[in-house]
Amino acid sequence: MADWTEDANEALTLSLVRSSKDKEMLADDETYEEFHPSFTYPIYGEDEKIYGYRDLLIDLRLASGSLTQYLSVSYEEKLPSTSTVDDVEGTLAKFIPLGYYTDEEAFFKRVEEDADSFRPPGQLIYSYTRQSPKSSSKGKRKRDGEQALDPQSEDVIEFEVYHATWDTPGFREYHQKMQLFILLYIEGGSYINEDEDPWEFVLLYEKRKRNDPSHTVTYHFVGYSSLYPFYYYPERVRLRLSQFVILAPYQRHGHGSELYKAIYQYILKNPNIAELTVEDPAEAFEDLRDKNDLQMLLSNEQFMQEAFGVQTAGSTGRRRKSGRGGDLSLGKGKLSPPADKVWVEKWRKDLKIAGRQFQRLVEMLILLHLNPSDSAALRAYRLQVKERLYRFNFEILAQLEKEERYEKLEETFQSVREDYHRILALVS
Numbered sequence: 001m002a003d004w005t006e007d008a009n010e011a012l013t014l015s016l017v018r019s020s021k022d023k024e025m026l027a028d029d030e031t032y033e034e035f036h037p038s039f040t041y042p043i044y045g046e047d048e049k050i051y052g053y054r055d056l057l058i059d060l061r062l063a064s065g066s067l068t069q070y071l072s073v074s075y076e077e078k079l080p081s082t083s084t085v086d087d088v089e090g091t092l093a094k095f096i097p098l099g100y101y102t103d104e105e106a107f108f109k110r111v112e113e114d115a116d117s118f119r120p121p122g123q124l125i126y127s128y129t130r131q132s133p134k135s136s137s138k139g140k141r142k143r144d145g146e147q148a149l150d151p152q153s154e155d156v157i158e159f160e161v162y163h164a165t166w167d168t169p170g171f172r173e174y175h176q177k178m179q180l181f182i183l184l185y186i187e188g189g190s191y192i193n194e195d196e197d198p199w200e201f202v203l204l205y206e207k208r209k210r211n212d213p214s215h216t217v218t219y220h221f222v223g224y225s226s227l228y229p230f231y232y233y234p235e236r237v238r239l240r241l242s243q244f245v246i247l248a249p250y251q252r253h254g255h256g257s258e259l260y261k262a263i264y265q266y267i268l269k270n271p272n273i274a275e276l277t278v279e280d281p282a283e284a285f286e287d288l289r290d291k292n293d294l295q296m297l298l299s300n301e302q303f304m305q306e307a308f309g310v311q312t313a314g315s316t317g318r319r320r321k322s323g324r325g326g327d328l329s330l331g332k333g334k335l336s337p338p339a340d341k342v343w344v345e346k347w348r349k350d351l352k353i354a355g356r357q358f359q360r361l362v363e364m365l366i367l368l369h370l371n372p373s374d375s376a377a378l379r380a381y382r383l384q385v386k387e388r389l390y391r392f393n394f395e396i397l398a399q400l401e402k403e404e405r406y407e408k409l410e411e412t413f414q415s416v417r418e419d420y421h422r423i424l425a426l427v428s
């Protein structure tokens, strides 16, 4: 039996296909082909196994910009069709509503056409640059953020973020192609209801300029996020980030952070939006969010000055070590524990960060600046964190005896503090 069972995550092989001219521009180690999904259970069932085949290959290719699809299923051997033998192609096809190419040559022809004509849907809202892997492989790589890169230079790649809604021309069709990535990469992810009007989307693209006389500009899909606006009393909205995905070949290169920053900047600039919340974040996304929020606060000179009463090195890009008599713990400010709640709430509203997230960030920053020999400050900090934890876990804690409740709260405090140290290490 086992011999005829294939791992669906292994069998499904994804590729982002570029035109022949665009492929020529890639560095040797830049590959967007043959990567695998993290999940296939929404498609092939809970155990992510496919029965009835040997050496199964589900070859799903997408044009790197337009996301036009090609699907081919091949195998060494297949059992005669019965009700237990999976219909590999038919099952996947249900999740590709706009259809796909099955003829390889026709697909490649379409990739060549799409490459030159495809333009991202929506409004450009944010951009950033990265050193081209081709130039960095020549040993010229600058560290990210070290120096602004000239987008006109051939050694530099631009990335652009676009904002779209259902009203954006061509976007509904485009969404039907890109949403497959939600199933393949987000645990518990599902297709959203297209009849619910207010969804908003931000899409991230790599923008390349060919270094031939035509200088044709081409766009390659990197990832996207979907956001839903909820009513926020009295006349604004709270934007809830619902889905967020960076395609596997682009992960762990800071693109998720840039997409998150793009969303945050969009929210800060838009007077109609009161705050950003996140729906059921995955652990990796929580870290990404904490890291970027902390960096944002640390580089906000006014915030840090008022918070700790000293000029922090965060604003200069060099953060000094906290505690143990370090400069930062000497100041008296609004976050010298116990934190000034009115001040915290004012900044939270101005920065449009959700309540619990902002409290966590504040707790992390205080921890960073705590002087371990100041027992009054340590006690005030412990009480501040425990008060929040008590409110947050009230229903569970209220059921416990007093002693047990204290113990549980202390235990939770210790593990929260440990996690804060872990997260703070991500930004140092």
Ligand SMILES: CC(=O)SCCNC(=O)CCNC(=O)[C@H](O)C(C)(C)COP(=O)(O)OP(=O)(O)OC[C@H]1O[C@@H](n2cnc3c(N)ncnc32)[C@H](O)[C@@H]1OP(=O)(O)O
Pocket: 185, 186, 187, 241, 242, 243, 244, 245, 246, 247, 250, 251, 252, 253, 254, 255, 256, 257, 258, 278, 279, 280, 281, 282, 283, 284, 285, 287, 288, 289, 291, 426
């Ligand atoms: C609300 C939601 O939708 S939650 C679902 C989030 N989406 C998914 O899980 C889909 C699959 N994964 C992805 O799309 C991406 O890996 C993301 C969105 C989680 C991260 O995007 P990336 O572009 O890889 O993130 P980026 O490179 O900016 O990383 C920033 C920091 O986040 C943290 N981080 C990112 N990915 C991971 C990971 N897989 N594991 C642990 N930490 C991670 C790290 O601290 C990282 O900094 P470092 O690389 O210097 O250590």
